Amino acid sequence: MVERTLSIVKPDGVRKNVIGDVIGRFEKNGLKVLALKMRHLSKKEAEGFYAVHRQRPFFASLTEFMSGGPVVLMVLSGEDAIRKVRELMGATDPAKAAPGTIRKDLAGSIEENIVHGSDGPDTAAFEIPYFFNTLEIHG
């Protein structure tokens, strides 16, 4: 099924100059960029985005990190896009991520792990309109 998913190059990815590397991996694997923008999230915006994690011990640190520098937000589309992006990302902890994945190749820690991807259809349905309105999505 053709799906849409939200991905983010996190502040560590922007800082490390790997925006193109991450987007290139998506494009080479058949995903299409439907929307793209750079934003510096406020703490509140990061907290809203990660609201499902607000009870987790790393919530404060995660939202500090995510609002600590600009990010690249994008909507991707393709066959099985949600699972495909998650596969290309690799496990949350780069130490546990499979070889050849974005996190294994580029990430420094379980928190600063370069990239976000929606983890299911319901999540994508919340995350895409959190950052993009209909007119910004070229699908």
Ligand code: ADP
């Ligand atoms: P994923 O991004 O792989 O879907 P989660 O949804 O579980 O992972 O967590 C969201 C983000 O929170 C992670 O990508 C990472 O930046 C951060 N995170 C997750 N687990 C931890 C942890 N144990 N310590 C610090 N940060 C974490």
Ligand code: MG
């Ligand atoms: Mg997640």
